[in-house]
Amino acid sequence: MVHLTSSIATSLRPSPAGAAIELTGLRKSFGLVRAVDGLDLSIAPGEIVAVLGPNGAGKSTTTELITGLVQPDAGSAQVFGLPPRTAIERGLVGVMLQAGALLHEATVRDVLRLMHGLHAHPLPLEEVIERADLRSFWKTRTEKLSGGQAQRLRYALALMSDPQLLILDEPTVGMDVEIRRAFWASMRDFIADGRTVVFATHYLDEADAEADRIVVLARGRVIADGTPAAIKTRVADRTITLADHGASLADLAALPAVISAERAGSRLLLRTTDSDTTLRGLISEHPAAAEIEVVSASLEDAFLTLTHDQPEEL
Amino acid sequence: MMILTTTLPAPLHYAVHSTWLTLRNFAFVLFAVGMPLVLYIVFSQTFAAGSGPDAQLASAMIMVSMAGYGALGAAMSGGAQLAMERRSGWFRQLSVTTLVPRDFLLAKAAVIMVLVLPSLLLVFGAGFLIGGVRMPLEVWLTSLVLMWLALIPMAILGIALGLWVKAEAVGGVTTLVLLVLAMLGGLWLPVEMMPPAAQTLAHALPSYWLAELGRWPMLPQMAFPWTGVAVLIGWSVGLTVLGALGFRRAAASSKR
Numbered sequence: 001m002v003h004l005t006s007s008i009a010t011s012l013r014p015s016p017a018g019a020a021i022e023l024t025g026l027r028k029s030f031g032l033v034r035a036v037d038g039l040d041l042s043i044a045p046g047e048i049v050a051v052l053g054p055n056g057a058g059k060s061t062t063t064e065l066i067t068g069l070v071q072p073d074a075g076s077a078q079v080f081g082l083p084p085r086t087a088i089e090r091g092l093v094g095v096m097l098q099a100g101a102l103l104h105e106a107t108v109r110d111v112l113r114l115m116h117g118l119h120a121h122p123l124p125l126e127e128v129i130e131r132a133d134l135r136s137f138w139k140t141r142t143e144k145l146s147g148g149q150a151q152r153l154r155y156a157l158a159l160m161s162d163p164q165l166l167i168l169d170e171p172t173v174g175m176d177v178e179i180r181r182a183f184w185a186s187m188r189d190f191i192a193d194g195r196t197v198v199f200a201t202h203y204l205d206e207a208d209a210e211a212d213r214i215v216v217l218a219r220g221r222v223i224a225d226g227t228p229a230a231i232k233t234r235v236a237d238r239t240i241t242l243a244d245h246g247a248s249l250a251d252l253a254a255l256p257a258v259i260s261a262e263r264a265g266s267r268l269l270l271r272t273t274d275s276d277t278t279l280r281g282l283i284s285e286h287p288a289a290a291e292i293e294v295v296s297a298s299l300e301d302a303f304l305t306l307t308h309d310q311p312e313e314l
Numbered sequence: 315m316m317i318l319t320t321t322l323p324a325p326l327h328y329a330v331h332s333t334w335l336t337l338r339n340f341a342f343v344l345f346a347v348g349m350p351l352v353l354y355i356v357f358s359q360t361f362a363a364g365s366g367p368d369a370q371l372a373s374a375m376i377m378v379s380m381a382g383y384g385a386l387g388a389a390m391s392g393g394a395q396l397a398m399e400r401r402s403g404w405f406r407q408l409s410v411t412t413l414v415p416r417d418f419l420l421a422k423a424a425v426i427m428v429l430v431l432p433s434l435l436l437v438f439g440a441g442f443l444i445g446g447v448r449m450p451l452e453v454w455l456t457s458l459v460l461m462w463l464a465l466i467p468m469a470i471l472g473i474a475l476g477l478w479v480k481a482e483a484v485g486g487v488t489t490l491v492l493l494v495l496a497m498l499g500g501l502w503l504p505v506e507m508m509p510p511a512a513q514t515l516a517h518a519l520p521s522y523w524l525a526e527l528g529r530w531p532m533l534p535q536m537a538f539p540w541t542g543v544a545v546l547i548g549w550s551v552g553l554t555v556l557g558a559l560g561f562r563r564a565a566a567s568s569k570r
Contacts, residue, residue: 117322
């Protein structure tokens with residue numbers, strides 16, 4: 001039987017001072033592409049932060065800069081007041097890379113044993129296995145794992161260093177609903193003693209449920225930063241479309257909860273934070289409104305409104 | 315369930331586990347160990363049959379060539395493995411541990427130096443058991459140690475190829491390099507049977523000197539091949555520079 005108490009090493013280590021992550025004027029380009037373009041961000045120890053943003057917003061590059069996998073062109077990244085590489089070597093950081101590779105031609109057990117010896121003060125292997133729930137596929141070769149199993153192994157690799165800061169790049173991709181729930185339950189248990197978590201995700205509901213702070217990235221910089229409740233009032237979660245009955249866009253944009261209104265071909269398109277309220281207003285003020293449809297906004301759609309507030313830079 | 319945890323320094327821990335995993339790999343054992351062993355047995359029974367001193371010497375020469383060929387193959391497969399690990403992102407995964415990338419590459423080179431041993435030892439063993447090679451113990455040992463040391467530039471070559479060549483191409487490229495080095499370096503046919511231009515080229519190749527150093531203890535009238543030592547050191551230095559450039563390129567483009 002394994003007791004899931006945090007290892008002794010955690011309490012013996014001097015507690016890291018200052019911000020868990022401090023990014024200042026961070027810039028990184030790949031060729032002509034500005035992946036990260038003047039990013040400022042400070043994350044305090046113990047925070048659980050979701051990083052949201054459309055594809056190409058710079059989420060993965062930011063993860064790589066925080067973990068020292070790539071060097072910034074300008075600005076600085078510090079982790080617990082240390083350069084990223086030093087923080088990694090001291091075992092302060094655990095990382096779950098997006099689609100992070102697993103060693104081929106090896107079993108889950110081989111991979112864990114190999115990685116276990118490469119950390120400064122690793123968690124006991126038994127505890128890692130228990131927390132990531134790997135027991136049932138312990139002897140399976142990595143290329144035969146399902147998407148969800150592979151993610152659990154990547155999660156195990158992130159826990160291995162007994163980190164104070166966990167960085168998870170889209171951790172629940174490939175997991176079904178049940179496993180996703182179990183994953184977050186395990187995560188909450190692991191961080192209960194005040195560890196810091198930063199996770200990138202595509203799912204707004206996941207960010208809302210698991211994070212106490214949401215940071216929205218677009219074009220390599222922070223465009224919104226606040227509590228999930230505050231962020232949700234600024235992003236559209238529904239899109240209402242209707243046949244174009246000739247109303248002015250300004251009138252439509254003035255309807256309750258509407259963020260933006262536009263013409264798209266023969267239809268009008270309203271982005272709203274609360275479709276019920278908008279619909280009531282629409283029907284009472286625009287009796288001619290017809291062929292009304294309400295669809296959930298995709299995350300990309302939702303952030304369009306936020307990203308539109310930003311002046312386009314060339 | 316037994317759980318093996320070690321308290322070795324990270325690079326050594328990595329090298330030990332990585333070596334063990336490769337030795338368990340069927341394809342590696344088949345191509346880098348099994349094939350040279352079979353080739354040695356076939357060639358020695360065909361071209362060095364009989365029990366006279368001439369046959370025995372011929373058998374020993376073929377033994378050195380095939381052991382060298384197998385070891386070269388093992389070094390190349392180590393490089394191919396690195397390219398695959400870079401492509402799959404395993405290199406990046408390792409980079410978020412205490413193992414620094416430079417130590418990772420040194421550990422990889424150390425792994426290759428261990429992985430070349432089975433082909434050397436087994437082909438030499440077959441030389442004694444099947445090929446009828448009889449020599450004083452110190453000749454066996456000197457030959458083995460010289461060949462092992464001569465494989466250092468080939469291990470570095472494997473690493474450099476693994477850093478420069480894409481995973482999609484690395485299988486073909488390492489096979490080609492292996493065949494070219496084996497053929498032009500005289501591991502398949504004695505260099506003396508080649509046209510003069512090819513002979514000159516052979517004298518610049520590490521694979522030729524690998525075999526020469528292996529044969530030197532067996533041929534009392536042969537002078538120690540200092541030229542070969544210089545050529546091997548030259549290759550080692552050049553390939554280390556090439557590898558370092560490849561590493562910088564891989565790191566800069568985040569294509570670790």
